[in-house]
Amino acid sequence: MGAGFFVGVIGVLILLHAAYSTIQYRTLLKITDEQFSGAPINVVIELIAGLVLCTWAALTVPGKFLSILPHSDENRVVSLPDNLDFMIFNHRGKAFPLDMDVKLK
Amino acid sequence: MVSxxxxxxxxxxxxxxDNGGGGAWEYLSLVRKLKLRRSDKVLKHGCSILNDSKKRSALGSEEWTLYxxxxxxxxxxxxLDLAKDCIKVLQKKFPGSKRVGRLEAMLLEAKELWAEAEKAYSSLLEENQFDQVIHKRRVAMAKAQGNISGAIEWLNKYLEIFMADHDAWRELGEIYISLQMYKQASYCYEELILAQPTIPLYHLTYADVLYTLGGLENLHAAKKYYAATIDLTGGKNMRALFGICLCVSGIGQLTKGRNKEDKESPELQTLSALVLEKGYKQQSPTKLPLLTSALKSLKLS
Structure with missing residues (x-):
């Protein structure tokens, strides 16, 4: 976890720095009275780097991925649940009462 | 789904x-979670927990679920005597609860007092019109009285409102199959496959229904759905493998002498027969001769 988490922190810091630089750039534009057409190229590069680092960290930090294999041996569906909402009580088991002397005390 | x-x-x-080791509560929870119907075991082990006041109080609020x-x-x-005792305890704890009211109505059902049960359910429905479980109980009640067409009618009405309830679709499909109304049943299973395409058992049952309907087109479709089942279970489902063999031989019989170009390649059948043989060798070698003779008769026809 250590390395991945560290990379994630760096990524977030880079993204924060990119946001900060953009704000700075916009105030600079306001002073020089120019139109804002897009972020400067170094901010864009920063953004991409931050995105890559954050994505990588988000994929590695939480742990290993488990594959979804519907036909893997442990995972395959062997039976459906009994439809208990539709259960009826006058079934053939009625003819053979249980000889169980359980009682609630 | 039970994996x-x-x-x-x-x-x-x-x-x-059963052998006296612990874990009764875990077992009961699992049975509840997987919605299994093992009533005798639940009764035996549930009562042993409920009669032990120490164990019972350790459950906390889960105690009432167990009741x-x-x-x-x-x-x-x-x-019914035991059920009545349990319901009495619950009634004391939760007076006026609808969930307990439902249990009381179910007790009436178990006593076969249909008119009273119906009255209880309709009064519960008046309070909450959209209680799905109660609607389903009405269907079950019609079924218990042997009024299958009534059950179908109730179910269809129910499904008009709650279309996404796949348990109800499954029930309707099973009822139709029990009446040999395969066309209608196949519609229900189509709905189920549409709703939950990853469950192989729906594909399997749909294929069974199509195979039962018969006819060249249905056999081809059934074969495809058997193949889908094999795909989803990794070839561990014997019924689907048998289904493939039956479908291929059925198709062969229907197209015999027609000498079409689009003749099926026999590869699928031989492959599934191979897997079947392998499975039988592993699981029950004594029945292998039975299998080989059955397969031989299929290939000859």
Whole structure:
């Protein structure tokens, strides 16, 4: 976890720095009275780097991925649940009462 | 859905509990979670927990869930006296609760007092029109009285409102199959496959229905759905493998002498026959001769 988490922190810091630089750039534009057409190229590069680092960290930090294999041996569906909402009580088991002397005390 | 690991877990816990090892509560929770109908075991082990005041109080608020579970299991085992006791306890704890009211109505059902049960359910429905379980109980009641067409009518009405309820679709499909109305049943299974395409058992049943309907087109479709089942179970489903063999030989019979160009390649059948043989060799070698003779008769026809 250590390395991945560290990379994630760096990524977030880079993204924060990119946001900060953009704000700075916009105030600079306001002073020089120019139109804002897009972020400067170094901010864009920063953004991409931050995105890559954050994505990588988000994929590695939480742990290993488990594959979804519907036909893997442990995972395959062997039976459906009994439809208990539709259960009826006058079934053939009625003819053979249980000889169980359980009682609630 | 019960997966392979869950099934093994249940069986392990069951034998452990039956042989006096602990884990009764875990077993009961698992049975409840997987919605299994093992009423006799639930009754036996549930009562042993409920009669032990120390164990019972350790459950905390889950105690009442257990009472409900045991009450239903008792009704299923025709121990109405026990069910009544459980419901009484619940009534004392939750006076005026609808969930307890439902249990009372179910007790009436178990006593076969249909008119009273119907009255209880309709008064419960008046309070909450959209209680799905009560609607379903009405269907079950019609079925219990042998009024299958009434049950179908109720179910269709129910499904008009709650279209996404796949348990109800499954029930309707099973009822139609029991009446040999395969066309209608196939519609229900189409709905189920559409709703949950990853469950192989729906594909399997749909294929069974199509195969039963017969006809060249249906056989081709059935073969495809059997193949889908094999795909989803990794070839572990014997019924689907048998289905492929039957479909291929059925198609062969229907197209015999027609000498079409689009003749099926026999590869699918030989492959599934091979897998079947392998499976039988591993699991029950004594029945292998039976299998080989059955397969031989299929290939000859």
């Amino acid at each position: 392979k690991t869950e099934e093994e877990e249940v069986n392990r816990l069951e034998s452990q509990v 409900e579970q045991v009450a239903i299991a008792a009704m299923d085992c025709q121990r």
